[in-house]
Amino acid sequence: MPRDVAIASFASLVEPRFDGDEVEVLAPVIGEALRAARLERRDVGFTVSGSCDYLGGRPFSFVMALDAVGAWPPIRESHVEMDGAWALYEAWVALQHGDIDVALVYAFGRSTQGNLYEVLSAQLDPYTVAPLGIDARSMAALQARAMLDAKRCTERDMAAVAARSRGGDVEALLAAPYVASPLRAHDCGPAYDAVAAVVLVAGDRAKQCCDRPAWIRGIDHRIEPHALGTRDLARSPSVELAGERAGVRKAPVDVAEIDAPFSHQEILVRSALGLGPTTRVNPSGGSLAAWPYIVSGLLRLGEAARAIHTGKARRAVAHATSGPCLQQNLVCVMEASDG
């Protein structure tokens, strides 16, 4: 049996464009997360962050970001060049060892410093795919086209997701021109800047740190092949498997936070997780309302936990994604103590 671990607190700042640098913005958010969990810096047994140097075009930005946590005296620290959701997974694993009770997870990224769609093309196969010049939005459009062809959604379904996530009238949205057919502007989450911090606490100590802890009942992540041509883009076997291993279908889900920066991806993930009509999907607006790459997955975990903290949900699911067209996916199931 895994050790009981809960998300005890969550803090974030999401803006169209920061005017401070990462450390200036991150330090107060980390402080807010620790205060909300009634903890101090010295209580943290393990610190782990997620970021991506390609966003700012400078190497080792996670080292500079460590100023925001005060790494003296020396701390136990790690980093993933991935969304902060995977940093949270590493922290959850670290807490399973049983030698520490508190872990701090944070993510930071400013997607507005460069052209996000082009920057994401740097993760493609450098020999056969990247030289085609295909960017992230074009690849998402290929996936949307595959879903339309397979009759797994319609453009109207996609517009309905956009209308719920970021407002607007479906008819008016459908009248807009394509930006990358079949995607319209409302189908694509706008690049944002963000920082987020989550405090994980294990065992009974979590009850001292949070009145209504969001207990992690299952967490799993799975990956599909790198080459787009080997995948059926209208399905997501990695979400299906991660959702099954995390135990999504064991009980009804009140709230699901899905990391879908493109509207059709929410439809795909929702279906792959087997969520029913009573589940409220992305009440936060999700990654379609604001897409701070590398932070958006940790934001989904934090928002799902917040739904439990505030009593708006007893059982919540969070999803995070990485790679083109939902290549890699993480699914986490959280419950209140009475859930």
Add this chain to the structure above:
Amino acid sequence: MSEPVRRIKAPVRFEYTVQAGKTLSRFLAGLVEGRILGRRCPSCHKVYVPPRGACPTCALPPGDEVEVKDTGTVTTFCVVNVPFEGQTMKLPYVYAAVLLDGADIPMLHLVNAPADEARMGMRVRAEWAAPGQRKPTLESIQWFSPTGEPDAPFESYQEHL
């Protein structure tokens, strides 16, 4: 059969617009005026030059602004013998950590001294670009040059390495 492809060129270029942030922007603006502005940590009272978004020891946002002198002491250095793109100095040249008078953390810059004369404790002074030529960049200081003063004793900077 045509010739097999043995090699491809796939150039990658990304453009970024980077904001220096509030703290560093003050420092860079100061350079245009010929001033070196640091910030003092409100907890450990160390003066950081260039200032940082948070004190790396205390994790607190920076406190008071402090103007430091443009003279200082070489705490450590290296001699660059390797050519690379964008170099402005003739090899071999000296790249040093300079503890400015009034600062607690050294900053890195060029030292315009023969490589075989560089040493710890060497006293140096900033050589500024002409006032009309200064921009919000460290290049507003061309380099540091030896002042000719006696070397600073090791004890005076041993806590600042």
